[in-house]
Amino acid sequence: MLFPTTVFAVFFLxxxxxxxxxxxxxxxxxxxxxAASLFFYGYWSWTFALMLLASACINHGMAVMIDALQDxxxxxxxxxxxxxxxxxxxxxxxxxGFLYKQLFTPLAVPLCHWLGATEHLVExxxxxxxxIDQIVLxxxxxxxxxxxxxxxxxxxxxxxxxxxxxxDFANYLAFFPQLVAGPIVRASDLLPQMGVFPGRxxxxxxxxxxxLILGGLFKKMVVANWLAENLADPVFAQPDAFASGADILIGxxxxxxxxxxxxxxxSDIAIGCAILMGFHFPINFNAPYFxxxxxxxxxxxxxxxxxxxxxxxxxxxxxxxxxxxxxxxxLLLTFVLGGLWHGAAWTFVLWGxxxxxxxxxxxxxxxxxxxxxxxxEHPHRVLAFLGRIWIFHVVCFSWILFRSPxxxxxxxxxxxxxxxxxxxxxxxxRALLVLxxxxxxQGLDGDRMQGVWRRFNALPVxxxxxxxxxxxxxxxxxxxxxxxxxxxxxx
Amino acid sequence: MDVQIEExxxxxxxxxxxxxxxALFFVGVFYGVMLIxxxxxxxxxxxxxxxxxxxxxxxxxxxxxxxxxRSTRAFLFREELRKTVGRWLxxxxxxxxx
Numbered sequence: 001m002l003f004p005t006t007v008f009a010v011f012f013l014x015x016x017x018x019x020x021x022x023x024x025x026x027x028x029x030x031x032x033x034x035a036a037s038l039f040f041y042g043y044w045s046w047t048f049a050l051m052l053l054a055s056a057c058i059n060h061g062m063a064v065m066i067d068a069l070q071d072x073x074x075x076x077x078x079x080x081x082x083x084x085x086x087x088x089x090x091x092x093x094x095x096x097g098f099l100y101k102q103l104f105t106p107l108a109v110p111l112c113h114w115l116g117a118t119e120h121l122v123e124x125x126x127x128x129x130x131x132i133d134q135i136v137l138x139x140x141x142x143x144x145x146x147x148x149x150x151x152x153x154x155x156x157x158x159x160x161x162x163x164x165x166x167x168d169f170a171n172y173l174a175f176f177p178q179l180v181a182g183p184i185v186r187a188s189d190l191l192p193q194m195g196v197f198p199g200r201x202x203x204x205x206x207x208x209x210x211x212l213i214l215g216g217l218f219k220k221m222v223v224a225n226w227l228a229e230n231l232a233d234p235v236f237a238q239p240d241a242f243a244s245g246a247d248i249l250i251g252x253x254x255x256x257x258x259x260x261x262x263x264x265x266x267s268d269i270a271i272g273c274a275i276l277m278g279f280h281f282p283i284n285f286n287a288p289y290f291x292x293x294x295x296x297x298x299x300x301x302x303x304x305x306x307x308x309x310x311x312x313x314x315x316x317x318x319x320x321x322x323x324x325x326x327x328x329x330x331l332l333l334t335f336v337l338g339g340l341w342h343g344a345a346w347t348f349v350l351w352g353x354x355x356x357x358x359x360x361x362x363x364x365x366x367x368x369x370x371x372x373x374x375x376x377e378h379p380h381r382v383l384a385f386l387g388r389i390w391i392f393h394v395v396c397f398s399w400i401l402f403r404s405p406x407x408x409x410x411x412x413x414x415x416x417x418x419x420x421x422x423x424x425x426x427x428x429x430r431a432l433l434v435l436x437x438x439x440x441x442q443g444l445d446g447d448r449m450q451g452v453w454r455r456f457n458a459l460p461v462x463x464x465x466x467x468x469x470x471x472x473x474x475x476x477x478x479x480x481x482x483x484x485x486x487x488x489x490x491x
Numbered sequence: 492m493d494v495q496i497e498e499x500x501x502x503x504x505x506x507x508x509x510x511x512x513x514a515l516f517f518v519g520v521f522y523g524v525m526l527i528x529x530x531x532x533x534x535x536x537x538x539x540x541x542x543x544x545x546x547x548x549x550x551x552x553x554x555x556x557x558x559x560x561r562s563t564r565a566f567l568f569r570e571e572l573r574k575t576v577g578r579w580l581x582x583x584x585x586x587x588x589x
Contacts, residue, residue, distance in 0.1 A: 006533055006549060013522055020511055159528075203508025226580065276514060289504025430580070454582045461513055470568075473528040477572035480581045 001043040003269045004221055010274060011040065015176075019277055023200050024322045030167050030197065033175070040176035041140070048138040049380040054180075056170035058085070063155040067162045079156040090145045097132045097421035098344030135314035140180035142341055144173050146308055151187040153312055160188045168194045175279070177270035181263070181286035183304035190279070198278025207456030208469045210450075215444045216268035216349060217472065219261035221479035223438040226257040229480060231426060236403050239416040248416040250431060255403050259437035260288060263302070264445065289395070292379055292387035297395060300445075309338050326365075331392040335359070342402070347410060351401040358394065367371050445491060478490035528568055530560030 001008050022029035029299050042049035062082040067250070069075045098202060105125075112121040151169070154160035163169035171194045178185055208275045235251025242248055267284035284304050291297030298306045314334040320327040334351060339352020379387070404410035433467075443449070456464060509517065526533070537549035545552040560566040 006536065006553075007545070008502050009522075009525075010552070012517070017515065017516060019513055136519060200511050204511060204514035206509045206514050208519075211523075222580075274516065278511070285589055311575060434580075457509065461509070461517050465517050467522035468517075468521045468523045469528060472525055474572060475567050476532065477569045477577045479577075 001040050003266070004217055007043075007054050010165055011036075015278055020085050020200075023197075026197060029453060030171055030194075030276040033197075034167060034171050037171070037176040037179060041179055044139055044146060045136075051138060052144060052174055053170065055086075055089070055144065055148060056173045057166055058151055059173070060166045060169040063152050063162055063169075065150065066156050068203060070283070073154060079152060080243065082152045086145050086149050086152075090141060093135060093137050095340075095344045096135055100128065100132055101347070112320055118162075131248075143182050143184055144179060146299075146305075147173055147183050147187070149306060150184070150312060153193070154187055160191065162193050163461075165192055177273040177277075181266045181270075182302075183267050183270065183281055184308050185281050186302065186308075189282055193279050199365070202278045204278065205453060205457065206464060207453035209272040210464065211444065211449055211452060212268040212272035212275070212455060214468060214471045214475065215441065216265040216272065218475050219438070219441055219444075220265035220474055221269070221440065222260040223256045223434060224265065227254040227478055230254075231431060232403070234476070235426075236409070236413070237411045239409070242416065242426070243419060243422040244424040245417045245419045246420075247426045248413060250424070250426050250435075252396050252400060252413070253435055255293055255399050257435055258391070259399065259402075260285070261438050261441060269442070273364070282448055285442075286446045289392050289439065290388060291440060292384050292390050294355065294362055294391055294394060297391055299357075305338070309334050313337060323361075323475075327363070331360050331363075332356035341407075346407060347401050350407075351398055354398050525557040526562055527563060527565045529566070530556030530558070531566035532569055533557070 001011060004246060017030065018036075021033060022077065038049045038053065052318075056244060059082065063084075066075050066078050069078065102385070108121055111120075112118050151160065151163075153170070155162055163172065172185075172187060172191050175185075175190065175194070196240055231251050231254030235248055237246055239251075242251070263398065264285040271281045271283070282304065284302060286300040286303065288297055288301035314330055317330045318326055318334065319330060322330075332358070335352040335356030336349055339348040339350070339355070342348045342351070382446050400410055400413045405415060413419065456467075459467070530553065534550065534553040536555050539545060540546040540549065
């Protein structure tokens with residue numbers, strides 16, 4: 001079920017009203033919310049919904065065992081086993097094809113040829129490949145697997161209380177606004193809210209919810225869809241068809257803005273829907289292209305994933321505590337795995353390696369210049385401006401790796417950037433206007449719009465509702481016909 | 492990776508929050524006005540869906556909204572916007588550049 005559709009609008013209306021109508025019946029309310037979340041997910045496939053439910057039961061069961069065990073070694077083994085189980089399921093769905101085709105086959109072909117067992121390999125390929133091609137990646141599996149992992153590990157570290165029941169944990173894992181494309185809400189944030197549901201006395205920030213939902217819909221339906229359709233998709237699909245490097249460049253800029261508008265839109269709508277149901281999610285984007293260094297960018301982009309990788313991968317690996325070279329290795333490994341989390345392809349591995357490598361380089365340069373490793377809170381204005389422009393272009397370069405279907409296409413894009421003899425065709429006033437609007441939408445992130453929320457909240461309720469409906473109508477009239485799925489659904 | 496979350500607690504700290512009934516009334520008004528303004532378009536979108544129970548249900552659900560939208564002529568707001576700004580924005584972009 002996609003957010004910007006009539007089906008979701010009807011679904012949300014029913015769920016929101018029923019959720020609040022059941023405040024006097026807490027148990028029924030929890031069961032209802034879980035059923036609604038499973039219906040939301042099962043709208044794609046009921047098999048996936050059952051898998052999610054099974055994941056919730058297994059992970060909670062293992063967490064209860066970890067919590068109850070006294071023997072440290074045994075606890076550790078159960079925790080590692082549970083983490084392995086989750087990663088194994090993720091790998092089965094997401095990486096089987098990649099591992100088989102990109103790693104196993106290139107190694108097995110010369111080996112079998114040398115051993116004279118090529119026929120056996122061909123026989124095996126005939127049996128295995130159809131099975132691999134049938135594997136369908138359940139939408140959002142990477143997101144809920146990471147949530148489950150954070151819960152199990154936090155219970156092991158005794159950072160979070162065990163969920164009161166499987167129902168509470170299942171509601172945490174399956175809560176529909178964040179289920180498919182995040183934010184990856186930690187157990188410590190959401191689980192207590194799932195234990196005791198918000199009551200009638202809860203204050204609802206309708207202003208914030210409305211701005212987030214409408215802003216998200218505008219980002220997705222108007223800006224991201226327009227940029228994808230008119231600039232990014234044509235350029236990335238056939239870079240050779242564009243004779244000017246300037247066209248390739250605007251295609252890359254368009255993708256940078258598109259992916260921000262697309263992904264942050266999902267997070268915004270998820271946070272807005274959660275607010276209307278009385279739940280609180282942490283922010284996931286905070287004006288990422290305003291980052292003055294790459295480290296700063298990662299503090300602002302997909303915050304729930306970057307902090308997850310920091311807390312459950314980078315710090316356990318040793319973080320920055322074990323010397324400079326070890327820190328660089330940890331950064332590189334963390335980001336390569338972060339890249340792989342996005343998808344099973346060499347382009348994602350290289351994208352991660354690029355970010356990890358650049359972050360390591362940034363550390364070296366800052367240290368050599370005698371600067372602190374963290375950027376200053378209030379850097380000099382001119383330096384900050386130049387830093388933002390530079391980092392935006394560094395990130396844009398990395399999006400070539402991220403968006404290109406393979407390394408050949410990536411090479412074509414880079415080569416295309418070198419052609420400047422012909423006049424560009426895509427640099428129109430309309431394209432620049434949409435790019436500028438998309439870039440400016442970062443102003444909606446964080447609490448920058450607090451004043452607008454307050455003014456909206458101060459309006460009479462009828463005016464609030466009417467204003468929001470008019471704004472939605474404008475968005476629908478400006479957007480193209482049809483709804484494209486969110487980019488992050490594929491991860 | 493010294494990524495540090497700045498959990499903007501301010502992000503939920505607007506001083507004038509609505510009570511639950513007020514928030515639900517807001518949602519109701521929003522849906523009501525939205526249906527009046529978009530009834531015709533929603534009916535047209537539903538008609539474009541694949542044949543099946545979902546299409547039938549949505550078409551049936553949207554019929555009264557369409558009737559209200561037409562009788563109040565509220566659908567013209569979206570129509571006019573779509574015909575002017577929407578059309579300008581969404582006509583094939585490459586043609587303009589060529």
